[in-house]
Amino acid sequence: MDHFVITIARQYGSGGRTIGIRLAQELGIEYFDREIIRMASEDSGIHEKLFGRVDEYSTVRPPLFGKKNVYTGEVLPPQSRKFTSDENLFNYQAKIIRELAMTRDCVIIGRCSNIILEENPRVLRVFVCADWPFRREEASKKMSGSFEELDRFMTKDDKRKKEYYKRYTGVDWMDKSRYDLFLNNSLLGYDQCVEVIKNAFAAMKKKYE
Helix, strand or coil, X not given: CCCCEEEEEECCCCCHHHHHHHXXXXXXXXXXXXXXXXXHHHHHCCCHHHHHHCXXXXXXXXXXXXXXXXXXXXXXXXXXXXXXXXXXHHHHHHHHHHHXXXXXXXXXXXXXXXXXXXXXXXXXXXXXXXXXXXXXXXXXXXXXXXXXXXXXXXXXXXXXXXXXXXXXXXXXXXXXXXXXXXEEHHHHCHHHHHHHHHHHHHHHHHHCC
Protein backbone atom coordinates (compact mmCIF):
# COMPACT_ATOMS: atom_id res chain seq x y z
CA MET A 1 0.00 0.00 0.00
CA ASP A 2 1.20 3.50 -0.81
CA HIS A 3 1.59 5.83 2.16
CA PHE A 4 1.60 9.59 2.52
CA VAL A 5 3.77 11.68 4.82
CA ILE A 6 3.93 15.26 6.05
CA THR A 7 7.37 16.49 7.15
CA ILE A 8 7.59 19.67 9.21
CA ALA A 9 10.76 21.70 9.68
CA ARG A 10 10.37 24.75 11.91
CA GLN A 11 11.98 27.59 13.80
CA TYR A 12 11.92 27.37 17.57
CA GLY A 13 8.84 29.18 18.87
CA SER A 14 7.08 29.12 15.50
CA GLY A 15 4.54 26.55 16.69
CA GLY A 16 5.54 23.94 14.14
CA ARG A 17 5.43 21.08 16.61
CA THR A 18 1.96 22.07 17.82
CA ILE A 19 0.77 22.26 14.21
CA GLY A 20 2.20 18.79 13.58
CA ILE A 21 0.42 17.31 16.58
CA ARG A 22 -2.88 18.87 15.53
CA LEU A 23 -2.47 17.62 11.98
CA ALA A 24 -1.85 14.06 13.13
CA GLN A 25 -4.89 14.18 15.40
CA GLU A 26 -7.22 15.71 12.83
CA LEU A 27 -6.06 13.48 9.98
CA GLY A 28 -6.06 10.36 12.14
CA ILE A 29 -2.45 9.49 11.32
CA GLU A 30 0.64 8.84 13.44
CA TYR A 31 3.05 11.49 14.73
CA PHE A 32 6.81 11.06 15.16
CA ASP A 33 9.34 13.36 16.78
CA ARG A 34 11.79 12.20 19.44
CA GLU A 35 10.37 8.69 19.14
CA ILE A 36 12.65 8.35 16.12
CA ILE A 37 15.70 8.41 18.42
CA ARG A 38 14.31 5.55 20.51
CA MET A 39 13.48 3.55 17.39
CA ALA A 40 16.94 4.13 15.91
CA SER A 41 18.52 3.02 19.18
CA GLU A 42 16.46 -0.18 19.23
CA ASP A 43 17.25 -0.89 15.58
CA SER A 44 21.00 -0.34 15.90
CA GLY A 45 21.62 -1.55 19.45
CA ILE A 46 23.42 1.75 20.14
CA HIS A 47 22.54 3.42 23.44
CA GLU A 48 19.86 6.08 23.06
CA LYS A 49 22.01 8.71 24.80
CA LEU A 50 24.53 8.62 21.97
CA PHE A 51 21.84 9.66 19.52
CA GLY A 52 21.59 12.94 21.41
CA ARG A 53 24.81 13.91 19.65
CA VAL A 54 22.98 14.22 16.36
CA ASP A 55 19.61 15.32 17.68
CA GLU A 56 18.82 18.75 16.23
CA TYR A 57 18.70 20.18 19.75
CA SER A 58 22.24 19.16 20.59
CA THR A 59 25.42 21.04 19.86
CA VAL A 60 27.08 19.98 16.63
CA ARG A 61 30.61 20.32 15.35
CA PRO A 62 31.37 22.94 12.69
CA PRO A 63 29.48 22.07 9.50
CA LEU A 64 31.20 20.67 6.45
CA PHE A 65 30.63 23.77 4.33
CA GLY A 66 31.03 23.32 0.62
CA LYS A 67 30.48 19.59 0.80
CA LYS A 68 27.45 18.40 -1.14
CA ASN A 69 25.38 15.25 -0.76
CA VAL A 70 26.80 14.54 2.69
CA TYR A 71 23.92 12.21 3.52
CA THR A 72 24.40 8.82 1.83
CA GLY A 73 21.69 6.79 3.52
CA GLU A 74 24.04 3.88 4.22
CA VAL A 75 24.44 2.52 7.74
CA LEU A 76 27.67 0.92 8.88
CA PRO A 77 27.80 -2.53 10.53
CA PRO A 78 28.73 -3.00 14.22
CA GLN A 79 32.23 -4.20 13.33
CA SER A 80 33.03 -0.87 11.71
CA ARG A 81 35.20 1.46 13.78
CA LYS A 82 32.85 4.27 12.73
CA PHE A 83 29.74 2.44 13.91
CA THR A 84 28.99 5.06 16.58
CA SER A 85 30.18 8.05 14.56
CA ASP A 86 27.84 11.03 14.34
CA GLU A 87 27.27 10.36 10.65
CA ASN A 88 26.29 6.73 11.24
CA LEU A 89 23.96 7.73 14.08
CA PHE A 90 22.32 10.23 11.74
CA ASN A 91 22.00 7.56 9.05
CA TYR A 92 20.27 5.20 11.48
CA GLN A 93 17.70 7.91 12.21
CA ALA A 94 17.34 8.43 8.46
CA LYS A 95 16.78 4.68 8.04
CA ILE A 96 13.92 4.82 10.53
CA ILE A 97 12.41 7.83 8.75
CA ARG A 98 12.48 6.02 5.41
CA GLU A 99 10.90 2.92 6.96
CA LEU A 100 8.13 5.00 8.55
CA ALA A 101 7.37 6.59 5.18
CA MET A 102 7.10 3.14 3.58
CA THR A 103 4.85 1.59 6.22
CA ARG A 104 2.31 4.20 7.38
CA ASP A 105 0.75 7.61 6.85
CA CYS A 106 2.34 9.97 9.35
CA VAL A 107 3.64 13.38 10.37
CA ILE A 108 7.41 13.60 10.97
CA ILE A 109 8.96 16.55 12.79
CA GLY A 110 12.43 17.79 11.92
CA ARG A 111 15.60 15.69 11.55
CA CYS A 112 16.11 16.66 7.90
CA SER A 113 13.18 14.43 6.97
CA ASN A 114 12.30 16.63 4.00
CA ILE A 115 15.73 15.90 2.50
CA ILE A 116 15.83 12.24 3.54
CA LEU A 117 12.49 11.72 1.77
CA GLU A 118 13.20 14.20 -1.01
CA GLU A 119 12.73 11.69 -3.83
CA ASN A 120 9.46 10.32 -2.44
CA PRO A 121 6.58 11.96 -4.38
CA ARG A 122 4.08 11.10 -1.64
CA VAL A 123 5.65 13.45 0.88
CA LEU A 124 4.38 16.96 1.64
CA ARG A 125 7.32 19.03 2.87
CA VAL A 126 6.41 21.96 5.14
CA PHE A 127 8.44 24.70 6.81
CA VAL A 128 6.83 26.72 9.61
CA CYS A 129 8.32 30.10 10.49
CA ALA A 130 7.13 33.13 12.47
CA ASP A 131 8.22 36.66 13.24
CA TRP A 132 10.45 37.30 16.22
CA PRO A 133 7.85 38.70 18.68
CA PHE A 134 5.59 35.70 18.04
CA ARG A 135 8.45 33.26 18.55
CA ARG A 136 9.54 35.02 21.73
CA GLU A 137 6.01 34.87 23.13
CA GLU A 138 5.67 31.18 22.31
CA ALA A 139 9.13 30.42 23.72
CA SER A 140 8.24 32.21 26.97
CA LYS A 141 5.44 29.65 27.50
CA LYS A 142 8.01 26.84 27.59
CA MET A 143 11.10 28.53 29.03
CA SER A 144 11.82 30.90 31.87
CA GLY A 145 14.13 33.85 31.46
CA SER A 146 14.25 37.43 30.27
CA PHE A 147 13.49 38.46 26.70
CA GLU A 148 17.24 38.90 26.20
CA GLU A 149 17.88 35.32 27.32
CA LEU A 150 15.11 33.99 25.08
CA ASP A 151 16.51 35.99 22.15
CA ARG A 152 19.97 34.52 22.69
CA PHE A 153 18.56 31.00 22.90
CA MET A 154 16.54 31.33 19.69
CA THR A 155 19.43 32.90 17.82
CA LYS A 156 21.65 30.02 18.91
CA ASP A 157 18.98 27.46 17.99
CA ASP A 158 18.56 28.92 14.50
CA LYS A 159 22.32 28.69 14.00
CA ARG A 160 22.37 25.11 15.31
CA LYS A 161 19.63 23.97 12.94
CA LYS A 162 21.34 25.68 9.99
CA GLU A 163 24.62 23.93 10.77
CA TYR A 164 22.86 20.61 11.38
CA TYR A 165 21.30 20.68 7.91
CA LYS A 166 24.51 21.82 6.25
CA ARG A 167 26.58 19.20 8.00
CA TYR A 168 24.41 16.16 7.36
CA THR A 169 22.74 17.02 4.05
CA GLY A 170 24.88 19.73 2.46
CA VAL A 171 21.84 21.97 1.89
CA ASP A 172 20.44 25.18 3.38
CA TRP A 173 17.88 24.58 6.13
CA MET A 174 15.69 27.48 4.94
CA ASP A 175 16.02 26.92 1.19
CA LYS A 176 12.41 27.41 0.04
CA SER A 177 12.95 25.19 -3.00
CA ARG A 178 13.25 22.22 -0.61
CA TYR A 179 9.70 22.67 0.70
CA ASP A 180 6.21 22.47 -0.79
CA LEU A 181 4.76 24.91 1.75
CA PHE A 182 6.54 27.70 3.61
CA LEU A 183 4.08 29.05 6.21
CA ASN A 184 4.31 32.07 8.51
CA ASN A 185 2.35 31.12 11.62
CA SER A 186 2.46 34.64 13.06
CA LEU A 187 0.61 35.83 9.96
CA LEU A 188 -1.76 32.93 9.34
CA GLY A 189 -2.35 31.58 12.84
CA TYR A 190 -2.55 27.95 13.98
CA ASP A 191 -5.99 27.18 12.57
CA GLN A 192 -5.22 28.51 9.11
CA CYS A 193 -1.80 26.79 8.97
CA VAL A 194 -3.44 23.47 9.83
CA GLU A 195 -6.15 23.98 7.20
CA VAL A 196 -3.66 24.96 4.49
CA ILE A 197 -1.59 21.85 5.15
CA LYS A 198 -4.64 19.59 5.33
CA ASN A 199 -5.90 20.92 1.99
CA ALA A 200 -2.49 20.43 0.36
CA PHE A 201 -2.24 16.94 1.83
CA ALA A 202 -5.69 16.05 0.46
CA ALA A 203 -4.73 17.39 -2.97
CA MET A 204 -1.54 15.32 -2.95
CA LYS A 205 -3.44 12.15 -2.05
CA LYS A 206 -6.08 12.81 -4.70
CA LYS A 207 -3.35 12.98 -7.32
CA TYR A 208 -2.64 9.29 -6.73
CA GLU A 209 -6.23 8.04 -6.59
